[in-house]
Amino acid sequence: xxxxxxxxxxxxxxxxxxxxxxxxxxxxxxxxxxxxxxxxxxxxxxxxxxxxxxxxxxxxxxxxxxxxxxxxxxxxxxxxxxxxxxxxxxxxxxxxxxxxxxxxxxxxxxxxxxxxxxxxxxxxxxxxxxxxxxxxxxxxxxx
Amino acid sequence: xxxxxxxxxxxxxxxxxxxxxxxxxxxxxxxxxxxxxxxxxxxxxxxxxxxxxxxxxxxxxxxxxxxxxxxxxxxxxxxxxxxxxxxxxxxxxxxxxxxxxxxxxxxxxxxxxxxxxxxxxxxxxxxxxxxxxxxxxxxxxxx
Amino acid sequence: xxxxxxxxxxxxxxxxxxxxxxxxxxxxxxxxxxxxxxxxxxxxxxxxxxxxxxxxxxxxxxxxxxxxxxxxxxxxxxxxxxxxxxxxxxxxxxxxxxxxxxxxxxxxxxxxxxxxxxxxxxxxxxxxxxxxxxxxxxxxxxx
Amino acid sequence: xxxxxxxxxxxxxxxxxxxxxxxxxxxxxxxxxxxxxxxxxxxxxxxxxxxxxxxxxxxxxxxxxxxxxxxxxxxxxxxxxxxxxxxxxxxxxxxxxxxxxxxxxxxxxxxxxxxxxxxxxxxxxxxxxxxxxxxxxxxxxxx
Numbered sequence: 001x002x003x004x005x006x007x008x009x010x011x012x013x014x015x016x017x018x019x020x021x022x023x024x025x026x027x028x029x030x031x032x033x034x035x036x037x038x039x040x041x042x043x044x045x046x047x048x049x050x051x052x053x054x055x056x057x058x059x060x061x062x063x064x065x066x067x068x069x070x071x072x073x074x075x076x077x078x079x080x081x082x083x084x085x086x087x088x089x090x091x092x093x094x095x096x097x098x099x100x101x102x103x104x105x106x107x108x109x110x111x112x113x114x115x116x117x118x119x120x121x122x123x124x125x126x127x128x129x130x131x132x133x134x135x136x137x138x139x140x141x142x143x
Numbered sequence: 144x145x146x147x148x149x150x151x152x153x154x155x156x157x158x159x160x161x162x163x164x165x166x167x168x169x170x171x172x173x174x175x176x177x178x179x180x181x182x183x184x185x186x187x188x189x190x191x192x193x194x195x196x197x198x199x200x201x202x203x204x205x206x207x208x209x210x211x212x213x214x215x216x217x218x219x220x221x222x223x224x225x226x227x228x229x230x231x232x233x234x235x236x237x238x239x240x241x242x243x244x245x246x247x248x249x250x251x252x253x254x255x256x257x258x259x260x261x262x263x264x265x266x267x268x269x270x271x272x273x274x275x276x277x278x279x280x281x282x283x284x285x286x
Numbered sequence: 287x288x289x290x291x292x293x294x295x296x297x298x299x300x301x302x303x304x305x306x307x308x309x310x311x312x313x314x315x316x317x318x319x320x321x322x323x324x325x326x327x328x329x330x331x332x333x334x335x336x337x338x339x340x341x342x343x344x345x346x347x348x349x350x351x352x353x354x355x356x357x358x359x360x361x362x363x364x365x366x367x368x369x370x371x372x373x374x375x376x377x378x379x380x381x382x383x384x385x386x387x388x389x390x391x392x393x394x395x396x397x398x399x400x401x402x403x404x405x406x407x408x409x410x411x412x413x414x415x416x417x418x419x420x421x422x423x424x425x426x427x428x429x
Numbered sequence: 430x431x432x433x434x435x436x437x438x439x440x441x442x443x444x445x446x447x448x449x450x451x452x453x454x455x456x457x458x459x460x461x462x463x464x465x466x467x468x469x470x471x472x473x474x475x476x477x478x479x480x481x482x483x484x485x486x487x488x489x490x491x492x493x494x495x496x497x498x499x500x501x502x503x504x505x506x507x508x509x510x511x512x513x514x515x516x517x518x519x520x521x522x523x524x525x526x527x528x529x530x531x532x533x534x535x536x537x538x539x540x541x542x543x544x545x546x547x548x549x550x551x552x553x554x555x556x557x558x559x560x561x562x563x564x565x566x567x568x569x570x571x572x
Binding site: 077079081082097098100103105107109117120122124 | 506508510511526527529532534536538546549551553
């Protein structure tokens with residue numbers, strides 16, 4: 001069922017244009033990698049928070065699309081803990097935390113190559129309605 | 144004091160490389176604009192949420208740097224309400240909601256050119272310590 | 287249509303037991319008030335953040351139930367900006383920020399009686415499916 | 430160093446008045462328990478989201494005060510996944526996710542006695558300045 005994530009990655013023009021690599025994909029998990037370039041820097045000379053978020057969001061999107069039905073992001077929250085700089089390789093690791101009905105909660109940690117945590121991200125996904133909608137987990141969807 | 148935001152924009156390699164335009168900047172406010180290109184699309188064929196966030200984050204960064212001292216993002220939350228597509232021009236308008244001591248809360252609305260709201264963003268900034276730190280508003284910083 | 291909020295308030299045992307007052311209710315808006323007692327204090331001797339959230343959440347619930355169909359909270363985020371103490375009267379004012387299909391985004395500001403902002407809250411509501419579901423705003427629900 | 434959390438609990442009038450029990454406390458972790466009463470119900474006849482948050486916030490407060498210096502909550506985000514009802518016993522388990530300088534990120538899962546997850550919470554804490562401030566982790570505080 002992880003083929004959904006892989007197909008999504010293959011069609012993802014953002015990941016291709018930024019040379020994002022998909023390292024790991026498994027049920028409820030995905031890991032991606034990005035080398036920060038000079039064009040990803042903000043006015044403070046540090047990695048733009050938008051690219052840190054984008055990488056976390058990509059990991060989240062792939063992880064939430066490993067279950068079969070297509071999932072989209074509904075909301076996300078990010079906390080910036082340490083700066084990153086051009087030349088750093090960032091890794092974002094997403095893992096599913098909870099899934100209830102059509103709703104999923106995913107945690108993503110973004111780290112530098114020295115292992116230091118750059119940001120913590122939490123995303124909320126929802127499965128699109130469709131023929132492959134997952135069986136509900138014993139309780140009507142809170143929606 | 145809005146010159147801080149303008150100087151930040153002038154040095155921002157991300158905004159330059161993506162052709163983000165700074166439309167408005169005033170005390171506690173900023174508005175930016177981005178034309179979505181084909182390389183900003185995700186595997187669903189829609190604008191990547193990462194670029195929607197990046198634009199909101201840019202508006203937030205400029206708005207929070209209109210007070211004098213340098214401010215950085217500490218955390219942000221985004222809710223995705225409608226899709227956007229390659230060719231759409233997105234506008235992100237940031238306004239300050241609260242400021243207490245070194246901490247600021249900003250709201251950013253991201254809209255398409257047809258006026259439809261694409262996302263709502265809330266960001267939390269903190270002023271960097273320095274000679275220009277603002278006078279506290281009558282209460283010790285909760286930090 | 288604000289009668290939905292008023293009926294909800296009348297049945298709300300939490301609001302009754304804490305003596306929360308409903309000050310204002312209008313389409314997309316509600317304002318509530320709570321006197322902090324000694325039993326709402328935490329181990330630091332300050333108002334427990336849980337009660338600050340609870341009051342904001344109550345304002346959000348009433349505001350999101352002014353449109354006709356029943357709405358429930360899906361998620362919320364709160365930032366604590368200043369402390370409050372036993373004896374303070376807190377006011378929480380909720381206003382609708384965006385509404386798309388079944389989803390609503392509400393902002394709530396919690397203030398002390400001296401006008402100082404204690405917390406900023408943002409809530410996400412969803413209308414329950416039912417006979418009174420609102421007409422969609424021209425676009426299929428992103429869910 | 431977990432004595433900080435225990436002392437905080439002993440002085441916490443909110444926990445005492447609601448009969449919240451502190452089950453587990455260890456470095457970076459805490460677990461609390463609350464029996465939902467009729468007076469914790471909202472206008473929909475379900476547990477008020479404010480009490481679900483309050484319990485998660487309590488677990489977060491105790492977990493973030495196991496390191497020595499006093500910590501306070503700066504912000505929190507909660508996602509409501511399933512309802513709870515009067516009579517249910519809720520358990521909130523907090524674990525530290527990241528700590529950088531004075532800042533901590535904690536995850537809290539709130540479950541019913543049948544094991545079903547009711548809510549996922551993420552909190553951000555900050556250590557108060559003081560004689561016992563922790564040594565920085567090799568990098569100047571991003572603040």
